[in-house]
Amino acid sequence: MSNPYETQRLVDEYLLFHYGQDHEILPWENGPVSALNFPVRTVTALLPPSHAHAARALDIGCATGRSAFELSRTCAEVQAIDFSLAFIKAAQTIQSAGALSYQISLEAHLTQPLTAELPPGVHPERVTFQQGDAMNLPASLCSFDIVHAANLICRLTEPLRFLQRLPALIKPGGHLLLTTPCTWLADYTPPGRWPAASTLDWLKETLLPDFTLAQQKDLPFLIREHARKFQWSVALGTVWQRR
Numbered sequence: 001m002s003n004p005y006e007t008q009r010l011v012d013e014y015l016l017f018h019y020g021q022d023h024e025i026l027p028w029e030n031g032p033v034s035a036l037n038f039p040v041r042t043v044t045a046l047l048p049p050s051h052a053h054a055a056r057a058l059d060i061g062c063a064t065g066r067s068a069f070e071l072s073r074t075c076a077e078v079q080a081i082d083f084s085l086a087f088i089k090a091a092q093t094i095q096s097a098g099a100l101s102y103q104i105s106l107e108a109h110l111t112q113p114l115t116a117e118l119p120p121g122v123h124p125e126r127v128t129f130q131q132g133d134a135m136n137l138p139a140s141l142c143s144f145d146i147v148h149a150a151n152l153i154c155r156l157t158e159p160l161r162f163l164q165r166l167p168a169l170i171k172p173g174g175h176l177l178l179t180t181p182c183t184w185l186a187d188y189t190p191p192g193r194w195p196a197a198s199t200l201d202w203l204k205e206t207l208l209p210d211f212t213l214a215q216q217k218d219l220p221f222l223i224r225e226h227a228r229k230f231q232w233s234v235a236l237g238t239v240w241q242r243r
């Protein structure tokens with residue numbers, strides 16, 4: 001399968017998911033509003049309030065960059081990595097130009113132009129975006145206070161390889177903020193590498209030797225495909241503290 005995250009359709013879908021106003025994403029009165037602003041909530045709901053303000057953070061699987069910018073509000077340095085060059089270029093344009101035009105789908109061939117804007121109050125100068133592979137991170141990449149990995153693991157061909165790299169990435173006392181909708185699909189991950197039982201049990205088995213489970217929280221999110229079709233999902237959010 002060619003990488004769907006390199007397509008313009010998904011760049012546009014993620015620009016709306018990350019930067020869209022509530023009414024732009026969900027133009028329906030009775031829709032699931034609690035599922036809006038997911039890339040902000042993965043930071044605000046999971047980041048320990050007491051973390052050091054000199055913190056170094058890594059956002060891995062950053063997509064079009066919203067959570068990385070949110071981390072920059074309180075972290076001195078944010079490295080943001082994604083495998084999709086198209087996503088990284090979109091994030092870098094918002095960082096340097098402050099805005100990026102895109103199209104959202106209404107239905108069929110009908111589209112509407114929108115602009116993704118750098119959120120007020122963030123510190124783009126603290127963020128570095130780069131293309132990279134979560135399963136093949138350079139050995140020199142290390143010593144983060146915070147690693148944020150939202151909805152990444154079930155999009156990896158070898159999720160265990162990424163999880164096994166985490167103890168070396170995070171300083172003792174540092175935190176891993178992990179979310180996953182547990183949507184395991186053979187298109188991304190061979191079924192032999194899916195968790196044998198629940199994703200939470202598999203995470204505990206893999207991470208507990210090096211981390212303590214500090215928090216667990218369900219985080220709903222909404223991805224709009226077009227004006228009348230949405231994906232409503234509930235991510236399992238967990239916070240792990242490195243021993």
Ligand SMILES: C[S@@+](CC[C@H](N)C(=O)[O-])C[C@H]1O[C@@H](n2cnc3c(N)ncnc32)[C@H](O)[C@@H]1O
Nearest residue numbers: 005061062063082083084132133134150151155
């Ligand atoms: C479901 S999206 C989640 C994006 C973002 N964290 C969010 O919550 O909106 C999965 C992301 O993981 C990225 N990704 C997939 N495989 C990757 C890999 N091997 N290394 C780094 N990023 C990867 C995709 O390009 C995509 O941006």
